[in-house]
Amino acid sequence: MNILAIDTAGKTAAVAVMRDDTLLYEMASNTGLTHSETLLPMVDTALKACGLTPAQLDLYAVTNGPGSFTGLRIGLAAVKGLAFAANTPCAGVSTMAALAYGVCGEGTVIGAQDARRGQVYWAGFDLATHARLTPDAAEPVTALETFVKECRKPLIFVGDGAALCYNTYKDQPGILPCPQPLRVLRGAGVALAGKAMWDAGTCVFPAELLPDYHRLSQAERERAEREAAQQSATN
Structure with a gap:
């Protein structure tokens, strides 16, 4: 089967093409350009390099969250547009799972994306099997403390929130550093x-592909705060 994988959940855009269990092509861009500028040219290059057209794809895999709200919408919209014509099945991949699948070894891996406001999106996985150990969550970095202390070691952090996590827990036994070029979310992981x-059997058709934000957007948070303040004032 031919799989086109896309990630736009964080700072890096990534594209990969996999045939069955063989990676045919992989590309990542962290140039500072927006995903709306880079993604479709990357997809076009990947398909041409593999001699494929969208009609020959059997599955689209795309990170559907958590992550950058704008980034997720760009990736999901692109996949929906590409997959719609043939109603090709789609896999809405957890960003944390995609991070975990991009590395292997023994111990534990925590996928962590910067959620701002002192928080990270995170989840823990067994490094050898990629079995999920925790649900995806958006929490302060300090909320990881119990899991970090009790999980199987060695432990590595990956994702654009990895440095924040490592700097917080690096003095704990069994915490290993991961170089920045190896922390990025890979298209192969997606x-x-x-x-x-x-x-x-958990893939969906394009119309059913939805984001999983895990928290309210900034605009929604600000509106809720205003409404709460107005309610308080009337009381």
Whole structure:
């Protein structure tokens, strides 16, 4: 089966093409350009490099959250547009799962994306099997303390929130540093996580592909705060 994988959940845009269990092509961009500028040219280059057209794809895998609200919308809109014509199945991949599938070894991996406001989106996975150990969450970095202390070691952090986590817990026994170029979310990780969803029968058709933000947007938070303040004033 031919899989096109896309990630736009964080600062880095990534694209990969996988045929069955073989990675045919992978590309990442962290140039500072917006995902709306880079994503479709990256997809076009990837498909041409592999001699494929959208009609020959069997599955689209795309990170559907948590992550940058704008970034997620760009990736999901692109996949919906590409997949709609043939109603090709889609895998809405957890950003944290995609991060975990991009690395391997023994111990534990925590996928962590910067959620701002002193928080990270995070989840823990077994590094060897990629089995999920915690649900995705948006929490202060300090909220990871119990899991970090009790999980199987060694432990590595990956994602654009990895440095924040490592700097917080680096003095704990069994915490290993991960170089920045190896912390980024890989298109291959999205493809592998998407393939696992296909095998589990949890893929959906394009119309059913939705984001999973895990918290309110800034505009929604500000509106809720204003409404709460107005309610308090009337009372």
